[in-house]
Amino acid sequence: MRRDIFQAIADPTRRAIVTLLMTQALTPNTLAERFDTTRQAVSKHIKVLQECGLVAGEQLGREIYYKIVPMKLKEVADWLEPFRQMWEDNFNRIDDLLEQIKNKEL
Amino acid sequence: MRRDIFQAIADPTRRAIVTLLMTQALTPNTLAERFDTTRQAVSKHIKVLQECGLVAGEQLGREIYYKIVPMKLKEVADWLEPFRQMWEDNFNRIDDLLEQIKNKEL
DNA sequence: ATAATTTGCAACCGATCAGTTGCAAATATA
DNA sequence: TATATTTGCAACTGATCGGTTGCAAATTAT
Structure with missing residues (x-):
């Protein structure tokens, strides 16, 4: 499975996610509310972003706050x-x- | 068909093509010689790059020299x-x- | 303890992608 | 004129992608 930064930012939804994470760390649920799609779809995008190192998750109880790793860009x-x-x-x-x-x- | 610059540079072969075109304009045949693939495969990549405006072709007789349009990047x-x-x-x-x-x- | 919330994972589906093969059009060469 | 070269287009194939649905695990709330 190809998982590089160029492929990660090729998808417009993923770019939108990254842009949202620019100002604050967000949970998958919060992110999903911003898009006309399901939470699972957003979760899959997050997985791609995480696997290529563009975002990182930080667990707080049962919630996971995902933050951007700007250096990757x-x-x-x-x-x-x-x-x-x-x-x-x-x-x-x-x-x-x-x-x-x-x-x-x- | 999605045809934006981000998707265009997502493919490593296309990035290599763009890098080759940085120093000089080349024909599809010349480009294909540089890669372990067929001319038609390269031609399809060129088509994608052209449709999103990252390269432009200039005909010289029966040959077509493709050059990069840097502003698009x-x-x-x-x-x-x-x-x-x-x-x-x-x-x-x-x-x-x-x-x-x-x-x-x- | 029981119920609700948050999340990730797996299976599936239709669409798109990268690549190959074959062919026709246009140009150059013999 | 006949042949070779260069190219683009169409059809096909296997792989990947984006999205949905269903479910289980972990945490929180009642």
Whole structure:
């Protein structure tokens, strides 16, 4: 079973869960109330998020408060970083390279 | 059919393709040579990447050079940005909030 | 002790996904 | 013109995904 951070945040519901957990730790029941779905569906999403290390649960009596592990998202940011220079540059290198190929053909 | 940038970069092969396209525009055939898979499989990945706007093709004769559209990745970076403060902060707010809940219970 | 609450796990279902195979269209080469 | 190359599209397959239902375990409340 593939369980990496990229696959974890691919699902919009999971991203919404992560966003909710940004401000406070929540229980599965509380989370489920925010979405038009069952608690079990939310629980399965939590399991995915937990297995990839993006959230962590902390038991308090019979309730489990799930909190975000923000550092995990840094892996995505690190992967994006090399591309940042590309979208921040005014000129587009790929276009230039393509132009070079074109000119070579002529 | 879901076709957003998050789902596009969820697949490791597609991320590898995007990384290869970072330095130069490539044709489907050239790309396929780099992976242990068929050209058609790569073509399907390209289609997904193209449909979500992460790559764009430019025809040169019978060949099509696919190039990356880096700006599209900014959408992911923008989603990550609010979390950046969290992983850069030394203290963890969620832990604090959880402590508050705990103390309230006592 | 009994009942209610909160949660995780397993089984199942329909939809989607990644990959393969086969084929047709367009372009380049002989 | 005939052949080879490059590509996209459609059909198919096995695997995975998101969601639901049912149930058992642990904790809390009556």
